[in-house]
Structure formats: structure tokens, C-alpha cells
Amino acid sequence: MKERKPVAVVAGAGPGNGAALARRFADGGYAVALLARDGAKVAGLAEQIDGACAYACDVSDPASIGRVFNMIAADLGAVEVLLFNAGSGVFKSVEEITAAEFEAAWRINAYGSLICSQAVIPAMKARGSGTILFTGATASLRGGKRTAAFAPAKAAQRSLAESMARTLWPAGIHVGLLIVDGVVDLPKTRQTMPDKEDNFFVDPAGVAETAWFLTHQDRRAWSFEVEARPFGENW
Numbered sequence: 001m002k003e004r005k006p007v008a009v010v011a012g013a014g015p016g017n018g019a020a021l022a023r024r025f026a027d028g029g030y031a032v033a034l035l036a037r038d039g040a041k042v043a044g045l046a047e048q049i050d051g052a053c054a055y056a057c058d059v060s061d062p063a064s065i066g067r068v069f070n071m072i073a074a075d076l077g078a079v080e081v082l083l084f085n086a087g088s089g090v091f092k093s094v095e096e097i098t099a100a101e102f103e104a105a106w107r108i109n110a111y112g113s114l115i116c117s118q119a120v121i122p123a124m125k126a127r128g129s130g131t132i133l134f135t136g137a138t139a140s141l142r143g144g145k146r147t148a149a150f151a152p153a154k155a156a157q158r159s160l161a162e163s164m165a166r167t168l169w170p171a172g173i174h175v176g177l178l179i180v181d182g183v184v185d186l187p188k189t190r191q192t193m194p195d196k197e198d199n200f201f202v203d204p205a206g207v208a209e210t211a212w213f214l215t216h217q218d219r220r221a222w223s224f225e226v227e228a229r230p231f232g233e234n235w
Helices: 017-027 039-047 062-075 099-127 150-171 187-192 204-215
Strands: 007-011 031-036 052-056 079-084 130-137 173-180 225-228
Touching: 007 017, 007 062, 007 099, 017 031, 017 079, 017 204, 031 039, 031 062, 039 052, 052 062, 062 079, 062 099, 079 099, 099 130, 099 150, 099 173, 130 150, 130 204, 150 173, 173 204, 204 225
Parallel strands: 007 031, 007 079, 031 052, 079 130, 130 173, 173 225
Antiparallel strands: none
16 A cells, blocks of 8 residues: 655645745645636646645635635545644735725635644644744734734734644644745746846745755654744844
8 A cells, every 4th residue: 555645735825935835845845736817827736746736725714725625625635734834914004904904804814724733723733733933024023004904814814823732732732933034036026026146035945945954853852933044134
């Protein structure tokens, strides 16, 4: 009988950090489930990564989350690592955002974090091990003029993660927060900032390597919050 691979879920499998996370964990021997709202795009990404499967999922919708995590359990097995990387939001001032935009940012970053986590916690508790790692942002620590929707959503996610860590660490489940500070290296950011050098951008592969390290820490020396930024970034 073929040995089952451990299962990692990347919720928010976009072209930057999400794709890098998927490749790192697939290279590390995991069966990787890629989740994104756009089924066609995530299927295209899965085709490029050995051991990856694509699932269309709206992480702001509990019904969609429940359906997809049931499919993952049936297709791949119980989830051992949840990498919650979904984190879109609008960047506007308090006078510019709408109530709908504010709510949408919260539903993706905080509400989605909760529902996806609740889908994997029971099996992790039964096994006595597992990792739930959130991709956070420095906006969770301070509000900016144009982060009136994004910052509160990320702050809620950070508080949820801390509450989860205090509850779940004693059960053997490592909950952590990886705060990414800077502009992620993507084709669209390169196009928007053509004058910036390579060292200006956050390297998705570097972020994924940090996530891998956090996931495989000695349980007697766990970290909750780790920041990742380019060496020249002001902070």
C-alpha cells in the first residue's frame, strides 16, 4: 500500500506567497490542497506543482469552506497543516471606504480564518498535533491612512490567532502568525514600481521558507509571531 503523504492546505493560493507556499510544502513531501475563489486559475497553478490539487473555495462563505474541506479529507486525508494566506483588502481612507468593503475585508481575513480553522481543529486535536499558520501584515499592529478596512481586518485576525494559540498549544496544535512587511514581488507590483530594485521586494520563496521553518519547529521552542521583511525595509 502506498504511504499517504501528510496534507497541507494553502487557503489563498495566489501567484505570490500562496504559490511559493504550495511549492515549498510540495517539495517537502506534502500533498497540497490549493484553495482560491477562481477555480480556473488555481487549477492552472496546481498543474505546475507535483502533488498539488486545486479546489475552488470562497473563504468568506462557510458553506463553501465546509464543502471543500470535506472534499479534501475524502481525497487526501486529514489536514495536518493549514496555511491561511487569504488576505485581500481595499486600501482606502476612512472617508473613502464603504461599509461593504469594510465587511468584505473582515470576512476574508478574520471570519475566513475562523471557519477554516474550525474545519481542521477536530482532527488535529484527535491526533495531538498539527499547525495552523496565518499570513499576517504589519497593518495588524498599526492603522495607516489608507488601511481603514485592511488594518482592522488584520488586527482581528491577529487577535484570533493569539486566542487560538493560547487554547490550542496545550493540545499539541502549533498556531502561529507570519507577519509580512513590504511589497511582495509579483509581476503586477514590478509593473507598478519599475524603478525598484530586487532587494526592495518581499521574496515569496523566502516567506515560504520561513513558514516551513515555523511549521517544523521543535514543540519545546515554538514561536507565535514572526516578522518577515526585506533587509532594507523601514520598520
